[in-house]
Amino acid sequence: MSTPAPAPAAKDSSTDAPFDPHGFPVDLVAAQRKAAELSERLRTLQAQLPWSREPHPGWPAEEERGRERPGRPESPGWTEQEAAEFDRLLEELRSSAAVVQTHPWWERCKAEGIEGPALVQARQALKRAEGAVLLARDDVDAAA
Incomplete structure (x- = not known):
């Protein structure tokens, strides 16, 4: 009785696609959201x-x-x-911002050739990424 030949390995499509500096990892998006929440809490406290x-x-x-x-x-x-x-709150915000700024994603971006203005654009895009902001545009429109 012969063993069947192994099936060909599935092709990894992630290696075929170009690197997307805006394809942020989930933990980086969560860290940015935490920083945004802390910033808002600090701003609210300051107003009082x-x-x-x-x-x-x-x-x-x-x-x-x-x-x-x-x-x-x-x-x-x-x-x-x-x-x-x-x-x-200020110390917690500083720590949270440090997590975002030193995340390994930014080193990966540099390794992939994303530098200068493109890296700045990626960092700015994180601040508006889905899940990283407190309110989505649809939330604002619905509230208005």
Whole structure:
């Protein structure tokens, strides 16, 4: 009894296709989304905080020879809890951004000849990639 000949190996189509610097790995897209979420949380917190971290008396608005310098009201400063939350979010955002910036995908892009403006375009495209942004265009249109 003879054993059947093995079937020919399936052709790997990924080696035939040109490298796509916008074909981001799932973990890179997830890291970018986390960075975007942290950035939004930090921005939301900042909008609720007084303008000065430390108590400050502010200053009056001034106009000098047609130049206006807006004033600032007195600021009570941030509470210890507000400062701690801000610092925690900022550090988490820095760490998350470092994961995105140092991801092995960018080395792969360079190895494939993607450099200079093309690499910058790929990095910018990641910020708008499906799953990497908080809201999709359809979400914005539907909300409007």
